[in-house]
Amino acid sequence: MAGFRSPSPGLRVPRPLAFGADPSGERMARIRRSPHFADGVFQNPGGPARTRPSGSASKFAGVYLDREARARRAPAGNIPVHPTTVADLARPPATGLRLTWAGHSSVLAEIDGRRVLFDPVWGERCSPVPFAGPKRLHPVPLPLAALGPVDVVVISHDHYDHLDLPTIQALARTDTLFAVPLGVGAHLERWGVPADKLRELDWHEETKVGGLTLTATPARHFCGRGLRNTQHTLWASWVVAGPDHRVYHSGDTGYFEGFRDIGAAHGPFDATMIQVGAYAEFWPDIHMTPEEGLRAHLDLQGGAADAGVLLPIHWGTFNLAPHAWAEPGEWMKDAAGGAGVAVAFPRPGEPFEPAGELPVEPWWRAVSGPIARTWTVRGAAGTRQDDLDLAGER
Numbered sequence: 198m199a200g201f202r203s204p205s206p207g208l209r210v211p212r213p214l215a216f217g218a219d220p221s222g223e224r225m226a227r228i229r230r231s232p233h234f235a236d237g238v239f240q241n242p243g244g245p246a247r248t249r250p251s252g253s254a255s256k257f258a259g260v261y262l263d264r265e266a267r268a269r270r271a272p273a274g275n276i277p278v279h280p281t282t283v284a285d286l287a288r289p290p291a292t293g294l295r296l297t298w299a300g301h302s303s304v305l306a307e308i309d310g311r312r313v314l315f316d317p318v319w320g321e322r323c324s325p326v327p328f329a330g331p332k333r334l335h336p337v338p339l340p341l342a343a344l345g346p347v348d349v350v351v352i353s354h355d356h357y358d359h360l361d362l363p364t365i366q367a368l369a370r371t372d373t374l375f376a377v378p379l380g381v382g383a384h385l386e387r388w389g390v391p392a393d394k395l396r397e398l399d400w401h402e403e404t405k406v407g408g409l410t411l412t413a414t415p416a417r418h419f420c421g422r423g424l425r426n427t428q429h430t431l432w433a434s435w436v437v438a439g440p441d442h443r444v445y446h447s448g449d450t451g452y453f454e455g456f457r458d459i460g461a462a463h464g465p466f467d468a469t470m471i472q473v474g475a476y477a478e479f480w481p482d483i484h485m486t487p488e489e490g491l492r493a494h495l496d497l498q499g500g501a502a503d504a505g506v507l508l509p510i511h512w513g514t515f516n517l518a519p520h521a522w523a524e525p526g527e528w529m530k531d532a533a534g535g536a537g538v539a540v541a542f543p544r545p546g547e548p549f550e551p552a553g554e555l556p557v558e559p560w561w562r563a564v565s566g567p568i569a570r571t572w573t574v575r576g577a578a579g580t581r582q583d584d585l586d587l588a589g590e591r
Contacts, residue, residue, distance in 0.1 A: 215325035215362045216423040217355065217384030220430065224397075228380055228429060231399050238428035241417050243453040246482035248419040269521040274564035276335035276513065279547035283343050292552040294442040294467055299338055300514035300545040302359055304446065304470050309439030311348045311407045315446045315470065316359040317341070317368065323358035323515055325422070331358070331515040334522070338546020341367055349396075349406045352377045353448025354432035355384055355420050358515055362388060369394075376404060376411050380430035384422070400433060412436040414459045416450035418483050436463040445497055446470045449511065451482045452489040456496035465504045468541075468551040469494045474512025474525040484511075484518075487529035488572065491536060502537045506551040509540065513561070523565035528572050530559055 212218075220228055228234055281297065290307050297305040302316040319341045324330020341364065350373050353359050360381070368375075369389040374396060377385065382397040396404040398413035405411075413433040420430040435446045436459070445459070445466045460466075473490035485493060490509065498504035512525035526542060533540040543549050543556040 212423070213325060214387070215357075217360075218387040219423075220380045220383045224380065224383060225429070228431075231379060231431075233400055233431070239420070239431050241419075241482075242415045242455045243417060246417055246419065246451060247480060248483060266519060269566055269568070270516045270519065272334060272522050272561075272564040273566045276564055277544050277560055278335050278338050279544040281339045281343075281546040281548065283339075283345065285548055286343075286345055290550050292550045293439075294444070294552065295548050295550045296444075296468060296470070296508060296541075296543075297338075297548040298508060298510065298543050298545060300333075300335060301512075302353070302446075302448070302470075302472065302510045304508070304510065305344055305347075306437065306444055306468075308437060308442050308444060309408065311409050311439065312344075312346065313409070313411075313437055314344065314347045314350045314368075314373075315435070316353055316448070317350060317364050318358060318361040319364040319367070320361045323356075323361065325357065331517055334514055334516065335545055347371065347373045349374045349376055349409070349411065351375075351411065351435050351437070351446065352381055353416070353435065353446065354378060354418060355381050355422050355430050356449070357422065358517065359449065360384065360422075365390065374406055376406070376413075376435070378413055378431035378433040380420075383430070398433070399431065408439060410436075410438045412438075412463060414445075414463070415453075415455050416448050417453045417455075418449045418451070434459070436466075438463065442467045444468045444470065447472045447485075447490075447493065447510075449475075449484060450493075452485050452493055456493045460497035460499055465498045465501065468506045468508060469497055470508045470510045472511035473509045473529055474520075475515075475517040476520065476525075477518045479519075486572075487525055488532050491529065491532045491538060494538060495536070503539075505539070506555060507533065507538055507540045509542070513545065521566070521568045523561040524568055526559065526561045527565075527568055527570070531570075531572070 295307040303318050304315045306313045319337050322330045322332050365388050374394050376396040379399045382395045400415045403412040416432050416434040418432040420432050434448045437444050443466050471490040473487040476484040476486045494507045509529050541555045544560050549556050
């Protein structure tokens with residue numbers, strides 16, 4: 198979309214800056230040459246994915262408007278944010294790999310002497326306007342500038358909760374590089390990122406940054422920022438491999454068989470950052486439940502439950518789905534415990550090293566309302582626990 202059209206013929210209203218820019222010229226020509234682009238749009242692995250809410254509109258509205266359900270979608274108190282300091286991040290990780298979850302899908306990965314920032318969103322709302330849209334449920338753990346120098350910013354796709362205009366504008370004033378999926382570079386160039394700082398990749402393409410190899414890998418999702426979703430920008434998961442460590446960031450994705458292929462080609466991983474929030478029965482193809490996220494982690498690790506650490510992301514910071522606010526954390530804790538998988542549950546802003554002591558305290562329980570446990574957990578002995586009430590455990 199080149200811009201809004203007014204009712205008056207020939208008069209154009211400028212496209213809002215937050216909408217970014219549509220790919221054009223050589224960038225669009227490259228998109229058309231992609232093996233993942235057909236019939237005028239990027240295609241998902243595993244066939245078409247439903248990108249709009251499915252099922253009854255009245256049921257969808259009822260779920261969102263129900264007063265009790267709305268209350269469960271927000272914390273009952275202040276989310277505990279770790280008081281990260283500049284000194285915390287200035288000290289090199291003892292093991293060579295440290296992760297700092299800043300909330301939602303934003304993670305600083307310090308890996309083999311380099312610093313990679315995934316999906317940084319420091320804005321107050323994930324929205325094209327500052328006065329409406331999903332608002333933060335907790336403050337950012339520390340100012341963006343306090344992170345220190347970043348070697349490369351990695352973007353998974355162009356949705357507002359992953360690609361934030363004010364955050365990108367601030368980072369564009371630094372010396373960092375940007376690794377983005379094919380087509381997303383058009384947004385960044387409009388926002389002031391020089392073309393020579395962009396590494397724009399199709400799935401299975403890679404780029405080198407300071408001894409790291411970054412590879413864009415498939416995901417099952419969709420794209421779009423404006424009023425019309427053209428599907429002309431790609432979405433991706435990412436593999437970052439250094440001389441001694443390798444990590445995986447899922448971006449947003451539904452579960453698909455391709456996780457096994459990614460693991461076989463690039464794994465196993467010291468840590469996986471897996472989307473486990475904002476799921477719903479209304480869009481099962483494009484977001485994973487915690488159970489599916491755990492399955493994806495195991496696929497990426499070749500089925501080995503004792504390989505690597507899983508960091509759940511895409512939950513806790515914004516209210517984007519009908520599930521209870523703390524359900525992703527609680528469900529993942531149950532599912533991983535039954536499978537024997539190591540999972541880190543840091544407070545927002547809490548650095549940890551996957552090879553060191555993991556943060557495992559269920560911190561969300563102190564600020565969560567009761568959660569009716571409607572998922573099924575298979576314990577180590579094969580027993581099943583259904584519909585347990587979390588409130589009864591406290």
